[in-house]
Amino acid sequence: MESKPKLFWDSSGLLAAVMSPDAMSASRQLLRLGEVGAVDMRASREVLRDIETLVRKRKAALLPQLAQILDRANIAITLDPNQETVDRCIEMTGYLPDARVLAAAVECDADLFLTFDTEHFLQNPLIGPPDTRLRVVTPKQALDWCRIHFEAKDKETNE
Numbered sequence: 001m002e003s004k005p006k007l008f009w010d011s012s013g014l015l016a017a018v019m020s021p022d023a024m025s026a027s028r029q030l031l032r033l034g035e036v037g038a039v040d041m042r043a044s045r046e047v048l049r050d051i052e053t054l055v056r057k058r059k060a061a062l063l064p065q066l067a068q069i070l071d072r073a074n075i076a077i078t079l080d081p082n083q084e085t086v087d088r089c090i091e092m093t094g095y096l097p098d099a100r101v102l103a104a105a106v107e108c109d110a111d112l113f114l115t116f117d118t119e120h121f122l123q124n125p126l127i128g129p130p131d132t133r134l135r136v137v138t139p140k141q142a143l144d145w146c147r148i149h150f151e152a153k154d155k156e157t158n159e
Helices: 011-019 026-035 045-072 083-093 096-107 118-122 139-158
Strands: 006-009 040-043 075-077 112-114 135-137
Touching (some): 006 011, 011 026, 011 045, 011 139, 026 139, 040 045, 045 096, 083 096, 096 118, 135 139
Parallel strands (some): 006 112, 040 075
């Protein structure tokens, strides 16, 4: 059996999912895919600490909801990345905290890295094939990618 798509969240993507008032936002729809087990959701310890800090500063009353969302979406915490991978990723990002997050995504063999961080990730030409297997995308792009992926799988199954 082929594995499910593996989606790695950074804090900006996850923050959007938690704070969005739109229940049909791409971020929220992706979380529902995790909830039903259609995708493999991942985040690093750094991402979870960062998102907790951001939610605490912006709207502390949402902290219990954050815990519920993470649990329901089946977001697994990745292992801390090894230093060699972090060193390789710092060459791509130029910033240690971003390098640690990227290294965790690389080491968990994510298909997609979900973010809204244009400056450090989305517009970074060093992140993505051929330098890394994962692709850096917005949650909306990830949702579109998942739809195409699932449609192709359905087509294969029906042939």
